[in-house]
Structure formats: structure tokens, C-alpha cells
Amino acid sequence: MDVKAIKEQFPILQQEVNGHPLVYLDSSATSQKPIQVIEAVSDYYKYNNSNVHRGVHTLGSRATDQYEGAREKVREFINATSTKEIIFTRGTTAALNLVASSYAKENVGPEDEIVITPMEHHSNLIPWQQVAKATGARLVYLPLQEDGTISLEDVKNTVNEKTKIVAVAHVSNVLGTINPIKEITEIAHQHNAIMVVDGAQGAPHMKVDVQAINCDFYAFSGHKMCAPTGIGVLYGKQELLENMEPIEFGGEMIDFVNLYDSTWKELPWKFEGGTPIIAGAIGLAAAIDFLHEIGQDEILAYETELAAYALEQMQTIDGIQIYGPKKRAGLVTFNLDDVHPHDTATVLDAEGIAVRAGHHCAQPLMKWLDVTATARASFYLYNTKEDIDLLVAGLLKTKEYFGNGFE
Structure with missing residues (x-):
């Protein structure tokens, strides 16, 4: 390099x-931005500023093409199977909260367990605390080795038939530990648990292949990988996302609205209520291009x-x-x-x-x-x-x- x-x-x-x-x-707090990303965001506001998915005019079409083009670049970046599996969020925190509030609260009960680690960032800890309080589920912590790593033997001894969710950071933002998330995912799936990965410190620094990992959800932020602040991604397997309810309601995410009931758009848009983070997504696409070049x-x-x-x-x-x-x-x-x-x-x-x-x-x-x-x-x-x-x-x-x- x-x-x-x-x-x-x-x-x-x-x-x-x-x-x-x-x-x-x-850079673990936030990365700096290359000129290509800065100019991509600036050019959107200079030449293409418009809302997406709404107007048929030229600016609206340009903005929509850029926004959905960014989704395709993210899909390719993490090797998801479909753009339906790519949800734009405000960041890792919002993505993990979406999983906790939409999936977990509907699929976790009083007899169930959620397995996490003591090394988690608060964004991958507090949402599960809230799920446990709301559902009566139990939080179970994987022990750490003396050097701050995770033993797969401990994972095997901790994850069991009561486990419904395993949530682990790809990389610790404090210790620098690179966790064996593919192997942890295999153990979780052996017990029919889903695997949630906090990829905030993973996606910016290494190649991520969600199909190879086989995780169920993977969350990351743009601002830690040369993109603007305020844009993030939740990857989720399509069959799980299809059965999840939105947690934000309003414009953009609806199909039909009646006086007493409404229906939602298809994936991924049902989770993107309101005017989306258009400039952020365009900046994220430019950041992905920059990282791919290197x-x-x-x-x-x-x-x-x-x-x-x-x-x-x-x-x-x-x-x-x-x-x-x-x-x-x-x-x-x-x-x-x-x-x-x-x-x-x-x-x-x-x-x-x-x-x-x-x-x-x-x-x-x-x-x-x-x-x-x-x-x-x-x-x-x-x-x-x-x-x-x-x-x-x-x-x-x-x-x-x-x-x-x-x-």
C-alpha cells in the first residue's frame, strides 16, 4: 500500500x-473521510438534491438511482444474497436496536436465554438488557480468557436449547480481539439460536462475507469506514426480515393507509420510514469504492x-x-x-x-x-x-x- x-x-x-x-x-471512534467521499456528498447536494422513491422528475430519479445504487454496493460489499437484505439505518446502534425491538421482543420469552459477552460495546449490550426486562428472558455471559479472547469450548458449554439469541462483536473496540464469529454462528445454529454480529469494528477493516459467516444479522456503521456520520447498515436474512414488524411508522414505509389500518411496503423499504439518509448512503457508496480500490x-x-x-x-x-x-x-x-x-x-x-x-x-x-x-x-x-x-x-x-x- x-x-x-x-x-x-x-x-x-x-x-x-x-x-x-x-x-x-x-479511527475506532470515527474514521476520517477521503476527498472522494466529501465530493460525492457535496455533488449530491449541488446537483441531485431531491427526495427518493416519490417524484418522477429528473432530480428525483437521479437521487433514487444513487440511493438504491448505494444499496447494491453494500450488498456486494458484504456478499448478501439480495438488496432486500440491506436496511439503511442511522448506524450500528440503530441497527442492533431494530433487531432487539422488532425480532427479539416477538421471539424471546420468559424461559429463554440471550448469550452475549462482557466485551460488548454498550450498543450490543443495553438493547439485550431491555429485551430481557421486557420478556423475562435471561442474559447469559460468555466468560473471557485472561487475554480477552473467547474459547469455543466455553461457547459450546454456554449455548444450549434455551438460547434464542447469541450477540457478539466481530472485533472488540477495546481489546482488539477478533472473535471467531463463523464458528460461534455454527454453535448457535446447532441449538436453533440466531446469531447477531456487531460489525462496527469489523466491516471497516476486513472483508466480510455474510453468507460464509452464515450469521442472521450483521450491523455496521459508515462513519468508521470513511463514510459520513449518520449512515449505517443492518444486514438480515430475508426470511427473518420478512416476518419482522417495523418499529418506525410514517411516510416512505407504507403500502396502503386506511382510516383504521395500514399495510407496509416490501423489503427493504418497510424498515426505512420517513425521508431516508440519502446523502449518507451516497457517501457510503463512495467510501466502498475507495476501500475496494485499495x-x-x-x-x-x-x-x-x-x-x-x-x-x-x-x-x-x-x-x-x-x-x-x-x-x-x-x-x-x-x-x-x-x-x-x-x-x-x-x-x-x-x-x-x-x-x-x-x-x-x-x-x-x-x-x-x-x-x-x-x-x-x-x-x-x-x-x-x-x-x-x-x-x-x-x-x-x-x-x-x-x-x-x-x-
């Missing part, structure tokens, strides 16, 4: 922050290399605690002894280095790690080993500033 050429396509990365060239290491396998290989280099370099720092397995996705979560992660992030920001600090929307995992918060450096296709060298230098400066390890 020509990372220098890639980085030049991101206008925001060509600036200084606090007198230093920007080193952006917070190659998803190449992106994963490069990020794996960056993560290995970061681990090697950061482990040379005295008094650093690094969390998660050795084999991981492109992020490193850590703490410096006796330095609050917010202080670490503040000192790094003064050096132009952007990292995340906090509980990362994963408070149960923080409790499992026995910390209140951590710092996290997350990498993407525009980062370099030089960025990591600057991070290490910034961490050493942080230690010096707070007097750790220095007389």
Missing part, C-alpha cells in the same frame, strides 16, 4: 494541531502489521499496561502507571496526537479489566509507523511530565 498517497487524499490530515502535524489515532485484504494485512509494531514499541515503555491479546485488530488500549488516561490524552493532544480516553462505551469490560478507564490508540489505512513512533515519544513525554520513572 502506498500509504503516503492514501493519506494525501484525506484533507483533514493535512493540518497542524497545537503546532504539530496531526497524528490521528482515534483492497480489504491489503488493509487488514497493513493494520495487522501496524498493530504488531505498536505493541513491540509500546512495550519498551516502563510502567505501561497493555490490554488484550497478542493477535489483534489495529488498536492498542493501555494505561500508564499513576497517570489517568484523560491526562495521557491531554498531553498527547498537546503534541498533535489524537487518542481516545475513557471507558469506550464498554463499562462492564472496564470492570473485568479492573480499571475505571483506559487510553486507546486505533489505526487505519492512513496511519504509518512514524505515527506510532510519535505516539511512543509522546507517551515518554507524558511519563516525564508526571514524574513517572524519573528522578
Whole structure:
């Protein structure tokens, strides 16, 4: 990969922050946007701005073609069988809530169990808490190994005939753990449970084939994969989506409306009430084109290399605690002894280095790690080993500033 050429396509990365060239290491929170995506969204508003599926005029036809063309690009991106299986949402959170509110509350009862893990982002945890409260079902947590991975033996011992849903992150946003979701799906299906995958940290960084995984639902966000904020995707198997009721009602999703009853459009539109996220979908299509030009396998290989280099370099720092397995996705979560992660992030920001600090929307995992918060450096296709060298230098400066390890 020509990372220098890639980085030049991101206008925001060509600036200084606090007198230093920007080193952006917070892509797990949101990725930056290449000029192609920015221009695609701008061009829609400049030349094609119109509502979709409604008018027969030229602008309406153009906008509809772009919007539905984006759906086809998403279908191809994750290898779904049909565009009927691609629901546009506001993001991963909205997609997972749709599954919980529409599918789960109708198919889960008081004697049933929902299996999740302690590493889940709140978006893949709180909806299932709400389902359990509403239905009387029981939440069951898969245990984590010491390094923050999942043992398939534990999955086999946890999933049983009472299990109706298994919901697991493809990649942990804190530990960088890449979960064996295909194998977990096989175990879930052996017990007639459905598999829900939080792909927010998976789809941006690796090739996803929902048919090969055979999961029942897969959710991801555009803003973490070079697309605009406010656009996301729920993939669901067609036979499941056909039997689910919408959770938002109004324009766009109806077929016929009478005074006392209404019927819904066919898939996928019955789940897209109101004016949809047109510009976001067009931006997502442009982001998919951009990622395809580089190659998803190449992106994963490069990020794996960056993560290995970061681990090697950061482990040379005295008094650093690094969390998660050795084999991981492109992020490193850590703490410096006796330095609050917010202080670490503040000192790094003064050096132009952007990292995340906090509980990362994963408070149960923080409790499992026995910390209140951590710092996290997350990498993407525009980062370099030089960025990591600057991070290490910034961490050493942080230690010096707070007097750790220095007389």
C-alpha cells in the first residue's frame, strides 16, 4: 500500500494541531473521510438534491438511482444474497436496536436465554438488557480468557436449547480481539439460536462475507469506514426480515393507509420510514469504492502489521499496561502507571496526537479489566509507523511530565 498517497487524499490530515502535524489515532471512534467521499456528498447536494422513491422528475430519479445504487454496493460489499437484505439505518446502534425491538421482543420469552459477552460495546449490550426486562428472558455471559479472547469450548458449554439469541462483536473496540464469529454462528445454529454480529469494528477493516459467516444479522456503521456520520447498515436474512414488524411508522414505509389500518411496503423499504439518509448512503457508496480500490485484504494485512509494531514499541515503555491479546485488530488500549488516561490524552493532544480516553462505551469490560478507564490508540489505512513512533515519544513525554520513572 502506498500509504503516503492514501493519506494525501484525506484533507483533514493535512493540518497542524497545537503546532504539530496531526497524528490521528482515534479511527475506532470515527474514521476520517477521503476527498472522494466529501465530493460525492457535496455533488449530491449541488446537483441531485431531491427526495427518493416519490417524484418522477429528473432530480428525483437521479437521487433514487444513487440511493438504491448505494444499496447494491453494500450488498456486494458484504456478499448478501439480495438488496432486500440491506436496511439503511442511522448506524450500528440503530441497527442492533431494530433487531432487539422488532425480532427479539416477538421471539424471546420468559424461559429463554440471550448469550452475549462482557466485551460488548454498550450498543450490543443495553438493547439485550431491555429485551430481557421486557420478556423475562435471561442474559447469559460468555466468560473471557485472561487475554480477552473467547474459547469455543466455553461457547459450546454456554449455548444450549434455551438460547434464542447469541450477540457478539466481530472485533472488540477495546481489546482488539477478533472473535471467531463463523464458528460461534455454527454453535448457535446447532441449538436453533440466531446469531447477531456487531460489525462496527469489523466491516471497516476486513472483508466480510455474510453468507460464509452464515450469521442472521450483521450491523455496521459508515462513519468508521470513511463514510459520513449518520449512515449505517443492518444486514438480515430475508426470511427473518420478512416476518419482522417495523418499529418506525410514517411516510416512505407504507403500502396502503386506511382510516383504521395500514399495510407496509416490501423489503427493504418497510424498515426505512420517513425521508431516508440519502446523502449518507451516497457517501457510503463512495467510501466502498475507495476501500475496494485499495483492497480489504491489503488493509487488514497493513493494520495487522501496524498493530504488531505498536505493541513491540509500546512495550519498551516502563510502567505501561497493555490490554488484550497478542493477535489483534489495529488498536492498542493501555494505561500508564499513576497517570489517568484523560491526562495521557491531554498531553498527547498537546503534541498533535489524537487518542481516545475513557471507558469506550464498554463499562462492564472496564470492570473485568479492573480499571475505571483506559487510553486507546486505533489505526487505519492512513496511519504509518512514524505515527506510532510519535505516539511512543509522546507517551515518554507524558511519563516525564508526571514524574513517572524519573528522578
